[in-house]
Amino acid sequence: MNTDFLADQGGKRPSPREIQGPENGRGIVKSNGPRGAAAESTAVHDARTAVRIIDCDVHPIVKDGIESLYPYMPEGWRRRFRNVNAGIGNQQSTTRYLHPHGGGLRRDAAPPGGLAGEDPQFVRADLLDKYGIDRALLISIEAGNSALGAADGSDAAVIVAAFNDFFLDQWVDERLRYALCVSPHDPLKAAGEIRRIGANDAVAAVYLPLLDIRMGNQHYHPIYEAAADLSLPIVIHPAAAESIYVGAATFACGMPERYVERYVNFPQIGEASVASLIFSGVFSRYPNLKVICVEFGFSWAVPLRMDKAWQEVRSEVPWVKHPPSEYVHKHLGFTTQPVDEPNDVRDLEQMVERYLADVLLFSTDYPHWDNDLPDRVLLTLTQEMRGRIFRDNAATRLRL
Amino acid sequence: MSANRAVARTRVDVGTLDEFPIGELRALKVANREVCLMRRQDETVYVIKNSCPHRGAPLSKGSVGGTMVPSAPGEYVYGLEGQIIRCPHHGWEFDLESGASVFTGATAHSLPS
Numbered sequence: 001m002n003t004d005f006l007a008d009q010g011g012k013r014p015s016p017r018e019i020q021g022p023e024n025g026r027g028i029v030k031s032n033g034p035r036g037a038a039a040e041s042t043a044v045h046d047a048r049t050a051v052r053i054i055d056c057d058v059h060p061i062v063k064d065g066i067e068s069l070y071p072y073m074p075e076g077w078r079r080r081f082r083n084v085n086a087g088i089g090n091q092q093s094t095t096r097y098l099h100p101h102g103g104g105l106r107r108d109a110a111p112p113g114g115l116a117g118e119d120p121q122f123v124r125a126d127l128l129d130k131y132g133i134d135r136a137l138l139i140s141i142e143a144g145n146s147a148l149g150a151a152d153g154s155d156a157a158v159i160v161a162a163f164n165d166f167f168l169d170q171w172v173d174e175r176l177r178y179a180l181c182v183s184p185h186d187p188l189k190a191a192g193e194i195r196r197i198g199a200n201d202a203v204a205a206v207y208l209p210l211l212d213i214r215m216g217n218q219h220y221h222p223i224y225e226a227a228a229d230l231s232l233p234i235v236i237h238p239a240a241a242e243s244i245y246v247g248a249a250t251f252a253c254g255m256p257e258r259y260v261e262r263y264v265n266f267p268q269i270g271e272a273s274v275a276s277l278i279f280s281g282v283f284s285r286y287p288n289l290k291v292i293c294v295e296f297g298f299s300w301a302v303p304l305r306m307d308k309a310w311q312e313v314r315s316e317v318p319w320v321k322h323p324p325s326e327y328v329h330k331h332l333g334f335t336t337q338p339v340d341e342p343n344d345v346r347d348l349e350q351m352v353e354r355y356l357a358d359v360l361l362f363s364t365d366y367p368h369w370d371n372d373l374p375d376r377v378l379l380t381l382t383q384e385m386r387g388r389i390f391r392d393n394a395a396t397r398l399r400l
Numbered sequence: 401m402s403a404n405r406a407v408a409r410t411r412v413d414v415g416t417l418d419e420f421p422i423g424e425l426r427a428l429k430v431a432n433r434e435v436c437l438m439r440r441q442d443e444t445v446y447v448i449k450n451s452c453p454h455r456g457a458p459l460s461k462g463s464v465g466g467t468m469v470p471s472a473p474g475e476y477v478y479g480l481e482g483q484i485i486r487c488p489h490h491g492w493e494f495d496l497e498s499g500a501s502v503f504t505g506a507t508a509h510s511l512p513s
Contacts, residue, residue, distance in 0.1 A: 107488040108461030370490055376455040 053374055054394035055136040056335045057237070057294050057363035058127065060171055062088065062142060062163070063118040072162040072169070081159070088159070089142030089240075096244050097259050099369070109367035116367035120171045127366045128175050131374050135400055136176055136364075137204055137235070138167060139294065143181035144209035144239035148248040153185030157193065164197055172202035177400060179207035179235045185247075187219055191226035198230040204398040205292065206232045209239040210249040215273040215291075216280025224286045233290035233333070233397050236273060238266050270296025274332060275306065281319035283331045290331050290397050295365060298334040299348075302355040328359060333397050335363035336389065337372040345380050352378075353385060361397065362390040420445070425485075427460035436460040438496070440482055446496045448485065453501075457489040467493055467502060 062068050066088045070078045105115060111122040127133060143163035150156035160181045172178050180203050182190035194206055206227045213219050215236070227234050241248040243255050243262065249269050256262035270293045277283065277291060293301075306324035314320065320327075334356070342348050352360060362378070365371040378389065394400075412430050420426060420439040427450050428435050436450040436459045450460050466481035484502065486493050493502040 101486065101491050107463070108458060369488075373455065 053131065053133045053135075053362065053390045054398070054400070055127070055133045055364050055366070055374075056292065056333075056361045056394050056398070057337060057365045058123065058136040058138050058176075059117050059141055059365070059368060060120070060123070060138050060167060061115060061117045061140075062166060063114070069159070069162040069166055072165040073158060077158045080155075088146045088163075094244055097240075097256070097262050100259055101369070104369050106367045106369055106371065120176065123366070124175070127364065131364075133364075133374065134175060135204075135394075135398075137179055137394075137398060138171060138176055139179045139207050139235060139237050140167060140181055141237065141239055144207060144237065145241050147181065147183040147185070148209050148211070148239050148241035148245050150183070150185070151247070153183060153189065156183035156185050157189040159183075161193055161196075164193070168197065168200060168202055176202075177204035177398070178202050179205040180232075181207045181209070182223060184209055184211045184213075184220070184223075187222040191222040194223065194226035194230060194232065198226070198232055203232065204400055205235045207235045207237060209241070210236055210269065210273070211247055212250050214276035214280070216276035216278075216282050221282075221285070224282060224289050228286045228289045231288070231399050233292050233399070235292045235294055236270075236296070237294040238269070238296070242266075242269065266295065267297040267300045270334075271300050274301070274328070277331075278306065278324045278327045279317050279320060281317070283327050284319050284321065290333065292333040292335065292361065292397055294335045294363060295337060296334070297338075297340070298336065298356060298360060299340050299351065301328070301332075301334045301359065302351065303328045333359050333361045333393060335361045336378065337363045337365040338370050339372050339377045349380050352381065352389075357385060357388055358393060360389045361394045417443070417445075423464065423482075425460045425462065425464065427458060434458075436485075438464060438485075440496075448494070448496070448499055452487040452489065452492055454487065454490055454492050457487050459485055459487055459494070461488040462486050463488070464496070 066081065066086055069088065070081075073081070105117065107116075109116040109126060111119040114122075117123065128136060140163050143160050146163070147156040147160050150159065160183045164178075164180050167178050180194065180197055182193050184190065190208075197203060198206070206223070208220070208223060211219070224234065239248065243250050251262065251265050252268050252272075256265055273291075273293065273296075283289060303325040306328075310317070310320060310324050340348060362374065364373060366373075374390065378386065381389065410431060414428055414430060414437065417439060420437060422439050422441055424438065426437045428437050430447070434450040435447050437445065437447050439445045448459060450458050452459055462485055464482065464485050466478055467484045467486075469477050469479040471477040480495070483496050484493050485496055494500065495502060
């Protein structure tokens with residue numbers, strides 16, 4: 001696998017035709033380019049840049065389910081969860097929003113006899129080595145889903161702590177960094193969890209599964225304070241619990257009625273969170289806080305509407321002292337996957353270059369079915385832009 | 401004439417039928433091209449390019465079955481059993497007979513044997 005697609009192309013921007021390669025000529029529909037000039041570049045990678053790619057969204061799962069977490073819990077809690085025959089993540093039963101093809105994991109990313117995402121050695125070989133990814137942020141959706149599935153904040157706090165200790169014990173290394181998960185139910189317990197393990201060098205962020213409470217609400221402030229104290233960005237990510245569990249974040253205008261509606265509407269939650277964070281003054285209160293919206297999309301993140309509204313009704317939010325776009329660029333980040341696919345990829349490129357060059361962070365979402373692999377997406381961007389999106393923007397936000 | 405058609409007209413010995421269990425997707429290199437071969441219950445053998453035209457994922461790691469054919473709102477009608485190959489990544493579906501994508505007409509270059 002050629003991993004030199006970030007290499008210098010001598011300032012030349014490959015044309016979409018070059019990027020799309022010979023398949024384009026045979027009428028293949030829109031494609032961000034499975035191969036082409038960028039992927040086949042023979043230019044030498046800039047040796048001064050030690051880190052080539054940072055992947056901000058990789059999903060591990062706990063091999064063998066909740067039994068594997070019991071060694072990381074006190075005896076009383078172990079018995080409590082055993083007594084109720086507890087499960088984690090998707091082991092909790094619902095048919096709502098199940099993937100129409102039977103599962104969200106890539107069939108070809110599973111280790112022999114196992115499930116995709118359960119074997120750290122396999123992930124290192126199949127993702128990091130294969131694609132030249134030097135740092136990856138592990139986000140346990142299972143942990144977030146388990147936290148949101150619990151009604152009792154104490155249950156949720158214990159179970160996310162067990163997830164955190166499991167992954168810090170069995171997964172992390174120089175390349176695989178971890179977003180420690182907190183339960184949103186009890187923000188003081190969550191802040192305590194951040195202070196308990198947040199100084200660990202392998203921790204690069206705090207993963208906050210969202211309740212149906214706007215992100216700017218004071219409910220979350222103890223979590224922001226602890227994260228900012230430890231220089232950890234807050235990461236939000238769909239937890240698969242949205243509009244499933246009462247209390248978890250919900251979608252606008254009622255419950256999505258099928259998987260695909262929910263899938264394309266996740267930007268609603270990202271957009272609501274960004275507006276709430278900015279207009280409630282979270283970034284005035286915590287000037288060092290950074291928030292990364294993972295897998296909520298980015299084409300909605302162009303902050304033109306917020307700036308217009310702020311100019312018009314600023315007096316309602318006098319604590320917002322700068323145009324909202326300034327807060328976006330200073331405090332927020334948005335990951336790339338799933339990259340939108342306009343018929344002409346240049347449309348996307350122009351929007352990214354004009355508005356989002358300093359806030360987009362590359363992510364694969366490996367090993368999920370809709371992952372974006374780094375030699376297949378965003379290939380039409382210039383070398384300078386790719387460097388920012390595939391590496392620099394994450395390096396300045398994650399605590400690596 | 402595309403390279404694919406050239407391959408289609410070249411006889412290449414890839415083994416006996418017995419070596420290809422019915423319904424199993426098998427990745428092969430034929431005339432320097434990665435292809436995916438499948439033998440169906442009715443002894444038809446299909447060979448398609450082993451790279452999804454969307455993002456290049458190996459179709460040999462996908463699945464073969466039917467799909468929900470176009471229907472009225474709120475109804476599911478299953479059809480084309482054994483005729484649809486689905487990409488293991490983003491789920492694009494291709495008709496093994498034509499190689500065409502079920503929804504776009506993009507082709508995975510199915511080669512009738």
